[in-house]
Amino acid sequence: MKAQRLIPLAAIAAMLCLPSAQAWAQKEDSEKAKTVTGCLEKGDQANEFKITDNGATYNLTPSGSVNMAEHIGHKVTVTGKNTREQAGGTPAGKPAGERIEVTNVKMVSTTCP
Numbered sequence: 001m002k003a004q005r006l007i008p009l010a011a012i013a014a015m016l017c018l019p020s021a022q023a024w025a026q027k028e029d030s031e032k033a034k035t036v037t038g039c040l041e042k043g044d045q046a047n048e049f050k051i052t053d054n055g056a057t058y059n060l061t062p063s064g065s066v067n068m069a070e071h072i073g074h075k076v077t078v079t080g081k082n083t084r085e086q087a088g089g090t091p092a093g094k095p096a097g098e099r100i101e102v103t104n105v106k107m108v109s110t111t112c113p
Contacts, residue, residue, distance in 0.1 A: 034058075034082035034100050039112035040071045049102075051078060059099045066102050075109040078102045 036053035043049045049060040062068045080102040
């Protein structure tokens with residue numbers, strides 16, 4: 001008899017935990033390292049850069065002592081923390097997109113195709 005009462009309580013407890021588990025999984029995905037390769041370009045703002053990989057354009061900001069300016073116009077591979085830009089954080093008329101806080105940059109070629 002007691003077991004029959006515990007089953008609905010366990011189901012309710014599981015349903016209450018589900019939304020927080022989904023939010024945790026989404027946060028974990030956005031914090032994973034992202035690596036992209038392409039031609040490094042100067043961005044719209046100071047200390048901001050752009051790279052296009054397989055048709056997707058990423059906005060890049062260097063983290064710590066990463067020097068990206070010396071690689072403008074080069075084909076590079078960048079690795080960093082992938083974050084989603086907030087709508088208010090982009091210049092007028094530009095949609096929010098992915099931003100990578102770059103922790104490592106590796107030159108692939110001094111020229112871009």
